[in-house]
Amino acid sequence: MTTASTRPNEEASRAGAGRARLPMPLRYLSLFLLGAIVVSFFDGFHTHSGTTRYPHPWLWQMAPWVPLLFGASVGIGGPVYAALYPRVGGRRAPPPARDLAIAFVLFGALYFSTGFLPASSGPKLALLLVGAAVFHLWLDRTVQGLALSLGTAIVGPCVEASLVHLGAFEYVHPEVLGVTIWLPALYLCSGPVLGQLSRRVLQLDAPSRAAALAAE
Secondary structure: OOOOOOHHHHHHHHHHHHHHHOOHHHHHHHHHHHHHHHHHHHHHHHHHOOOEEOOOOOEOOEOOOHHHHHHHHHHOHHHHHHHHHHHOOOOOOOOOHHHHHHHHHHHHHHHHHHHHOOOOHHHHHHHHHHHHHHHHHHHOOOHHHHHHHHHHHHHHHHHHHHHHHOOOOEEOOOOEOOEOOOHHHHHHHHHHHHHHHHHHHHOOOHHHHHHHHHHO
């Protein structure tokens, strides 16, 4: 029989077991590979739809450095999100793996729509903002998570704008600073999906959450 007094210890045991399943370096590597392979594939939606263009394409119409860039964006950006979340006061447990898997597929669908949806930038922006709101309410629902997602929506487009001005690639129909107006909203969608996925994979705040439960 499970009593209220044993639940914190069981939660701590489950957290410890989860941390023991996969060595931490492999967890970071899995995030890097997710970005390098899958998110780079998503980037192909833009090149194949004529939304973006690389001057010296290699594979899947991408430049050779693209997998490294997207690998770093998830392999470094994800852990940064996961590390900052508890430090800014976030205490909510990561969403279930099943929800995160479904959300990731939906994020890919939204990525696809930014390339192939037969609409102007305005409707694409509206669709992405709705998607970002759904992801936040579904996977997060915290002020801390929203703040980190907004940070992602600022940093990501700034990096892309810098790359555009360096001549690394280009948006075929740029609107602001060499990028499109819907780009920040795409990054806003990525915050609750890839950020919470990184929290689930790394479990950096599992000990603090278990300790908080034990203290209650």
